[in-house]
Amino acid sequence: MSELDSEEEQILARARRAFAPSDADAARVLRATSLALGLPVSGAVSSSANANAGANTSASASGGANATAITGAAKLSPLTAAAGKWLAGLAVVCAAAGGGYVYGFRAGREVSQREAGSAVATTATPASATLKPSSAPPIPSVAARALSASASVATASATEPQQSAAGEAAVTRDAPPTRSLSARPPAAASPPAHAQSLQAELRALRRVESLLREGNAEVALRVLAQLDRDFPRGQMLEERAAAWALARCTRARSDEVTNDFNQRYPGSVYAERVLAACAAPAAISLDNRPEAP
Amino acid sequence: MIQRNRPDPDTQTWMARGLADVAERPDYVLTPRAFPDIYAAYFGFVWRCLRGLGVPERLLDDAAQDVFVAVHRRLTEFRGDSSLRTWIYGIVRHVALNQRRGERRHGGVMEFASEPASLAPDPHERAQDGEAAEFVATFVAALDEKKRDVFVLALLEQMTIPEVAETLGVPLNTAYTRLRAVRQEFAKALAAQGER
Numbered sequence: 001m002s003e004l005d006s007e008e009e010q011i012l013a014r015a016r017r018a019f020a021p022s023d024a025d026a027a028r029v030l031r032a033t034s035l036a037l038g039l040p041v042s043g044a045v046s047s048s049a050n051a052n053a054g055a056n057t058s059a060s061a062s063g064g065a066n067a068t069a070i071t072g073a074a075k076l077s078p079l080t081a082a083a084g085k086w087l088a089g090l091a092v093v094c095a096a097a098g099g100g101y102v103y104g105f106r107a108g109r110e111v112s113q114r115e116a117g118s119a120v121a122t123t124a125t126p127a128s129a130t131l132k133p134s135s136a137p138p139i140p141s142v143a144a145r146a147l148s149a150s151a152s153v154a155t156a157s158a159t160e161p162q163q164s165a166a167g168e169a170a171v172t173r174d175a176p177p178t179r180s181l182s183a184r185p186p187a188a189a190s191p192p193a194h195a196q197s198l199q200a201e202l203r204a205l206r207r208v209e210s211l212l213r214e215g216n217a218e219v220a221l222r223v224l225a226q227l228d229r230d231f232p233r234g235q236m237l238e239e240r241a242a243a244w245a246l247a248r249c250t251r252a253r254s255d256e257v258t259n260d261f262n263q264r265y266p267g268s269v270y271a272e273r274v275l276a277a278c279a280a281p282a283a284i285s286l287d288n289r290p291e292a293p
Numbered sequence: 294m295i296q297r298n299r300p301d302p303d304t305q306t307w308m309a310r311g312l313a314d315v316a317e318r319p320d321y322v323l324t325p326r327a328f329p330d331i332y333a334a335y336f337g338f339v340w341r342c343l344r345g346l347g348v349p350e351r352l353l354d355d356a357a358q359d360v361f362v363a364v365h366r367r368l369t370e371f372r373g374d375s376s377l378r379t380w381i382y383g384i385v386r387h388v389a390l391n392q393r394r395g396e397r398r399h400g401g402v403m404e405f406a407s408e409p410a411s412l413a414p415d416p417h418e419r420a421q422d423g424e425a426a427e428f429v430a431t432f433v434a435a436l437d438e439k440k441r442d443v444f445v446l447a448l449l450e451q452m453t454i455p456e457v458a459e460t461l462g463v464p465l466n467t468a469y470t471r472l473r474a475v476r477q478e479f480a481k482a483l484a485a486q487g488e489r
């Protein structure tokens with residue numbers, strides 16, 4: 001690296017920072033991956049314990065197979081600090097081209113395909129052995145709840161030991177993208193209703209997140225309204241409520257929105273983000289800004 | 294097996310170090326039980342590499358999911374012939390390659406990839422990070438596969454050249470040669486950018 005001058009180094013350092021994932025990215029992908037694999041996990045997690053995840057993980061773990069499941073999940077938090085940052089970066093306002101519903105989120109499709117096609121040979125480990133968020137508070141609530149929700153999806157993921165990694169990717173790549181929020185797969189191949197709901201929620205919330213990053217609150221609100229109509233009793237209601245609050249406050253800041261959210265979800269990991277988005281600019285302290293990775 | 298002489302940024306906790314160490318043992322067989330550890334230790338690496346390899350932001354979730362689904366399913370096949378990171382990078386490369394092929398097949402939407410969102414607290418910093426990332430992404434997209442790998446591993450992931458050589462399965466000298474070439478190209482591209 002010594003052959004690079006300082007400007008080149010600086011550009012690379014900046015790119016590294018921009019390429020780094022957020023905690024929300026880690027949680028979201030874990031959730032989708034777990035869903036796709038049908039990893040059974042039980043137990044909900046108190047989200048307020050996220051802050052000290054790294055310290056707890058380092059201090060308490062002492063090696064061995066039993067500990068790894070717990071600490072592995074716990075390590076998600078220190079990836080970038082707090083799950084509440086999943087909507088960080090709202091400042092980026094661009095004249096977003098009309099938000100087409102083109103975000104392919106294949107988890108649902110994969111699950112339904114595998115459920116239809118797969119018979120046995122599960123690679124999923126028992127719930128108690130795979131992830132134990134109840135013993136490991138630090139896992140972000142987003143991921144924890146996803147894992148919890150996917151626990152009841154009795155998906156047997158077929159083992160294909162002969163298949164190469166490339167083949168693996170090709171299989172998933174060929175799956176047609178899921179388009180509509182309200183699309184419902186054929187009954188014969190469809191996963192359980194709650195799994196469909198979770199997939200739709202994840203899809204919609206990812207879209208909302210993206211829209212809010214672009215400053216496109218109007219479309220975000222429409223997506224959320226559609227989601228509420230399609231799945232009034234979802235599994236990610238707290239995330240949905242946070243998204244509603246952030247979308248409303250992106251359009252117009254309002255303390256009322258913050259208060260309403262805090263009343264419904266006291267101690268939420270999203271409270272800080274909601275406050276930062278909703279409070280009048282003068283009231284936002286530096287402490288409320290997202291932390292550097 | 295190449296010894297690491299510098300800790301991977303993602304593997305600085307005892308847990309990840311321990312995992313990497315056991316993964317170095319030739320007789321070690323990883324089981325799906327280790328998946329959460331692996332996910333935690335390598336998610337950042339996977340994500341950054343996918344970005345570096347040109348997967349557009351809107352497809353990153355799917356690509357990362359593909360990687361970890363493959364990792365989970367093939368975990369028991371890992372025998373420590375290479376480091377775990379090398380093994381995972383092989384999967385990342387395949388997934389990124391398939392993403393690019395898929396993009397081309399479906400009309401090539403790579404050009405619409407949004408600029409990566411930095412987590413820097415300051416909006417000005419964020420904007421600068423975004424510009425830098427866009428520049429790097431554009432530069433990487435124009436590289437051939439071999440140089441792209443070296444750029445991502447050596448310059449973005451800051452792996453040592455012996456590690457890069459091992460990861461790519463190329464002789465050390467070849468890795469050095471590619472690195473030299475890609476550095477020159479990068480400097481040239483940056484200079485050209487500055488002149489505009």
